Amino acid sequence: MIDRPTYLVARREFIENARTKTFWIGIISLPVIIAISIGISALLKEAKGEKTYLVLDRTEDQWVSQAIEETSIRGVVSVASELAAADPDSAETKEKQAELSRRVRERIASLAPDHPMRELIDRMQPLVEQSTEGGDGSLQALQAVRGLDDLPEETQSAFFEWMSSVSRDPEKQRQMKAFLADLSPTADKKFVRKSLADLGLENTPPEELTEALDQAVGRGDLFAYFLIPENALESKEGADYVSENVTDSDLRDWYESLVTDVLRNRRITDLNLTKAQAASLREGFDFTEISVTDSGERDEVDSSAKAASFAPIAFVYLLWIAIFTAANMLLTNTVEEKSNRLIEVLLSSVSPNQLMTGKVLGIGATGMTIILTWVATALLGVQFVGDGALAGIDLTAILADPLYLGSFVGYFLAGYLLYGAILVAMGSVCNSLKEAQNLMQPVMMLLLVPLIAMVFVVQEPNGTVAKILTYVPLYTPFLMMNRAGGPPPTWEYIVSTIVILVSLWFAFRAAAKVFRVGILMTGKPPKVREVLRWLRAPVGTVPVRPKTDS
Amino acid sequence: MTDALVLDRVTKRFGDFTAVDDLSLRIPSGSIYGFIGPNGAGKTTTIRMVMSIFYPDEGSIEVLGNDRSEAVKDRLGYLPEEKGLYKSMKVKEIVSYFGQLKGIGRRDADARAEDLLTRYGLGEWLDKKCQALSKGMGQKVQLLGTLIHDPELVILDEPFSGLDPVNMELMRETILDMKREGRTVIFSTHVMRQAEEICDRLMMIHKSKKVLDGTLAEIKSAEGKGIQIAYDGDARSVFEQLRNEQLVDRINDAGHECELFPAGDTDTQTILRRLVDAGVVIRKFDLSEISLHEIFVRKVGEDLIPEESSHAIAGGLSQGGTSA
Numbered sequence: 001m002i003d004r005p006t007y008l009v010a011r012r013e014f015i016e017n018a019r020t021k022t023f024w025i026g027i028i029s030l031p032v033i034i035a036i037s038i039g040i041s042a043l044l045k046e047a048k049g050e051k052t053y054l055v056l057d058r059t060e061d062q063w064v065s066q067a068i069e070e071t072s073i074r075g076v077v078s079v080a081s082e083l084a085a086a087d088p089d090s091a092e093t094k095e096k097q098a099e100l101s102r103r104v105r106e107r108i109a110s111l112a113p114d115h116p117m118r119e120l121i122d123r124m125q126p127l128v129e130q131s132t133e134g135g136d137g138s139l140q141a142l143q144a145v146r147g148l149d150d151l152p153e154e155t156q157s158a159f160f161e162w163m164s165s166v167s168r169d170p171e172k173q174r175q176m177k178a179f180l181a182d183l184s185p186t187a188d189k190k191f192v193r194k195s196l197a198d199l200g201l202e203n204t205p206p207e208e209l210t211e212a213l214d215q216a217v218g219r220g221d222l223f224a225y226f227l228i229p230e231n232a233l234e235s236k237e238g239a240d241y242v243s244e245n246v247t248d249s250d251l252r253d254w255y256e257s258l259v260t261d262v263l264r265n266r267r268i269t270d271l272n273l274t275k276a277q278a279a280s281l282r283e284g285f286d287f288t289e290i291s292v293t294d295s296g297e298r299d300e301v302d303s304s305a306k307a308a309s310f311a312p313i314a315f316v317y318l319l320w321i322a323i324f325t326a327a328n329m330l331l332t333n334t335v336e337e338k339s340n341r342l343i344e345v346l347l348s349s350v351s352p353n354q355l356m357t358g359k360v361l362g363i364g365a366t367g368m369t370i371i372l373t374w375v376a377t378a379l380l381g382v383q384f385v386g387d388g389a390l391a392g393i394d395l396t397a398i399l400a401d402p403l404y405l406g407s408f409v410g411y412f413l414a415g416y417l418l419y420g421a422i423l424v425a426m427g428s429v430c431n432s433l434k435e436a437q438n439l440m441q442p443v444m445m446l447l448l449v450p451l452i453a454m455v456f457v458v459q460e461p462n463g464t465v466a467k468i469l470t471y472v473p474l475y476t477p478f479l480m481m482n483r484a485g486g487p488p489p490t491w492e493y494i495v496s497t498i499v500i501l502v503s504l505w506f507a508f509r510a511a512a513k514v515f516r517v518g519i520l521m522t523g524k525p526p527k528v529r530e531v532l533r534w535l536r537a538p539v540g541t542v543p544v545r546p547k548t549d550s
Numbered sequence: 551m552t553d554a555l556v557l558d559r560v561t562k563r564f565g566d567f568t569a570v571d572d573l574s575l576r577i578p579s580g581s582i583y584g585f586i587g588p589n590g591a592g593k594t595t596t597i598r599m600v601m602s603i604f605y606p607d608e609g610s611i612e613v614l615g616n617d618r619s620e621a622v623k624d625r626l627g628y629l630p631e632e633k634g635l636y637k638s639m640k641v642k643e644i645v646s647y648f649g650q651l652k653g654i655g656r657r658d659a660d661a662r663a664e665d666l667l668t669r670y671g672l673g674e675w676l677d678k679k680c681q682a683l684s685k686g687m688g689q690k691v692q693l694l695g696t697l698i699h700d701p702e703l704v705i706l707d708e709p710f711s712g713l714d715p716v717n718m719e720l721m722r723e724t725i726l727d728m729k730r731e732g733r734t735v736i737f738s739t740h741v742m743r744q745a746e747e748i749c750d751r752l753m754m755i756h757k758s759k760k761v762l763d764g765t766l767a768e769i770k771s772a773e774g775k776g777i778q779i780a781y782d783g784d785a786r787s788v789f790e791q792l793r794n795e796q797l798v799d800r801i802n803d804a805g806h807e808c809e810l811f812p813a814g815d816t817d818t819q820t821i822l823r824r825l826v827d828a829g830v831v832i833r834k835f836d837l838s839e840i841s842l843h844e845i846f847v848r849k850v851g852e853d854l855i856p857e858e859s860s861h862a863i864a865g866g867l868s869q870g871g872t873s874a
Contacts, residue, residue, distance in 0.1 A: 008650050016638060340634030345692070348601050348628035349651035351620065520603070 009358025415477030
């Protein structure tokens with residue numbers, strides 16, 4: 001099928017197209033758009049900044065928020081003790097240590113000058129410097145100390161002195177607890193808890209408090225505040241989340257889960273259960289996703305399966321874009337050759353079939369180059385950026401399944417060739433771009449169908465709509481890619497392949513006939529009836545146009 | 551001498567319209583052969599059949615000894631009537647591309663294109679885009695594109711149309727060069743002067759049928775003689791009288807040059823005397839073979855189809871109006 005003249009025509013088309021600005025704009029457009037959107041979302045994240053919140057806990061002794069704080073502190077303590085127990089030389093430990101010290105440093109840097117933690121550091125620093133010889137006297141040095149026993153007596157007594165000063169002052173205690181809670185791995189540094197004192201509201205009478213807080217939120221001093229009602233254990237009533245922006249729910253979701261845990265734990269404790277019973281009660285439930293292949297083999301759903309459900313849509317879009325771009329190039333090109341009177345020269349060297357096939361292939365190669373560049377960019381992007389909407393989707397996993405990928409490539413090429421043949425035949429009967437564009441409109445309408453159907457088909461890959469559309473030859477490639485998540489039974493793969501091969505064969509034969517006549521024709525584009533007559537006429541004869549046309 | 555092209559009772563119909571009717575032809579190798587005839591007579595259709603762009607409905611065509619011209623495509627060069635180039639391709643590239651399509655390797659084609667273009671004075675344009683070329687240069691480039699693969703048979707459809715005198719001269723030279731190099735050249739024209747100047751043989755087609763075929767000398771000797779004169783002054787009334795007295799059959803008056811065809815036994819001296827007596831200043835008076843133009847007019851005669859409708863057929867299948 002691809003002989004030398006066909007190759008030469010294809011090569012020329014490819015080179016000519018590759019020289020156009022449109023081609024290069026096409027190549028860089030997607031990566032640029034992706035880069036811009038990643039940049040924007042990063043900027044947005046940055047701009048969001050910290051969210052300050054306050055908890056107005058009306059439970060007895062504020063036990064709910066206390067419990068949350070304690071949980072957080074326990075979290076820090078457990079991390080710290082795990083670290084202390086772990087092999088100090090293992091890479092994992094070192095990494096965790098570095099992470100903890102990073103958090104500590106970050107927190108300390110933002111502490112107020114009169115914070116008790118600063119006091120501790122000021123007191124201990126000179127002593128630690130003495131005791132850890134060669135150390136730089138920083139917090140890392142302090143961290144190297146594995147317990148109070150390691151420290152010289154002088155240091156120990158300084159520490160206890162500080163401890164007792166803190167224990168006498170409830171405000172200092174609160175500050176220290178908050179400091180530790182913030183170090184907890186469950187604490188999100190995006191959220192910063194404020195106290196009433198931070199807002200200067202510590203002396204506000206309780207009945208005016210909500211109003212004052214509302215105003216603080218309104219002024220922007222506070223992103224949001226939570227109101228935990230007195231009988232939180234029994235009723236959700238009065239549990240308010242007050243914010244200027246209630247659509248942004250990360251803070252609420254995060255704190256809600258913390259409160260839920262605390263309340264659930266208390267309820268369990270109140271029942272006086274054994275540890276095992278409590279654990280069993282706390283146990284949640286979730287399903288493991290397992291997909292089954294055609295032959296009934298099981299596959300656990302992992303990132304590759306995620307990619308598998310994502311790939312059909314991506315490929316349908318890609319095919320759509322490929323056809324759309326190629327349509328323009330094919331039409332412009334054929335019309336140029338016609339209006340430039342090049343056709344006859346070309347036909348003296350190549351046959352109409354070679355010319356047509358060469359065009360479809362050459363322009364196809366151009367489109368494919370653009371698309372492959374996009375796919376490669378997307379793969380690299382996922383691999384190296386691995387963030388945002390594409391995170392957790394291992395696109396390379398698709399590459400690992402040759403059959404899956406192969407079917408996509410097959411349907412993609414078949415789809416492109418099918419439309420390429422139709423479009424090149426259409427281009428051949430037009431004399432101007434305007435005519436061509438008019439003729440394109442119905443084709444574009446037809447092409448909208450698979451796009452509209454896409455959503456339904458993804459939801460119900462083996463539903464009636466999907467099945468019916470699969471056997472409309474124009475839509476077969478789209479639908480089979482779209483349904484891959486189903487996946488359709490093997491017989492459908494076989495039948496649809498036959499459908500597509502037969503329609504490809506027919507499309508190319510018909511296109512060759514129309515092309516042969518159309519390419520030499522001038523005057524008005526033919527009516528559909530006329531084209532049908534061309535299709536019936538034997539090759540090489542030239543059907544004459546009815547007189548009424550001129 | 552072998553024949554480069556043999557047409558045997560070839561007929562081509564477009565619906566009810568017969569574009570070429572029972573045409574038989576032999577074109578010997580190495581000759582320059584002219585296809586003449588009015589617009590729409592069937593010249594382009596014949597050429598397109600030779601190039602296997604159309605297939606004949608009846609009869610057979612043998613090109614370079616092969617009855618399928620597709621098989622010998624690489625040995626043919628074809629310059630269609632309507633000429634064009636890829637605007638955004640470079641001059642050298644497009645000539646080389648035409649060569650490659652004819653089976654020349656890429657490197658060889660590039661070298662040949664460069665050589666040809668330089669030889670024909672387009673050396674400075676090698677790397678310019680085709681859209682920068684003037685019309686004349688564009689036609690030259692296209693002609694070189696049909697010659698790059700050293701074709702044995704070159705077919706030029708209306709090669710002179712749209713050329714200025716300088717380029718017309720160049721085209722003439724190129725055609726003569728091709729003959730010297732041993733190629734067979736077929737060209738079609740409806741300008742008789744060109745055909746007369748360079749053709750070894752010619753064929754005239756009119757209303758789809760062949761009406762003349764042979765060497766120029768054969769054709770002319772079959773048609774008798776005529777008087778060519780060059781003159782000044784007003785000769786209209788004396789021409790009128792000569793015609794009325796049936797001393798001449800026909801007069802082709804061009805204002806200062808004129809061709810007269812004496813009737814049967816008229817003495818040429820009588821005509822000269824009448825003209826001088828009428829006060830016409832005669833600068834040239836020459837009894838010789840009649841011009842191809844006159845032969846053309848005689849053959850086509852009164853039924854010369856009006857311009858518009860003849861154009862309609864020229865494109866072969868372009869406008870539909872001619873079918874009924």
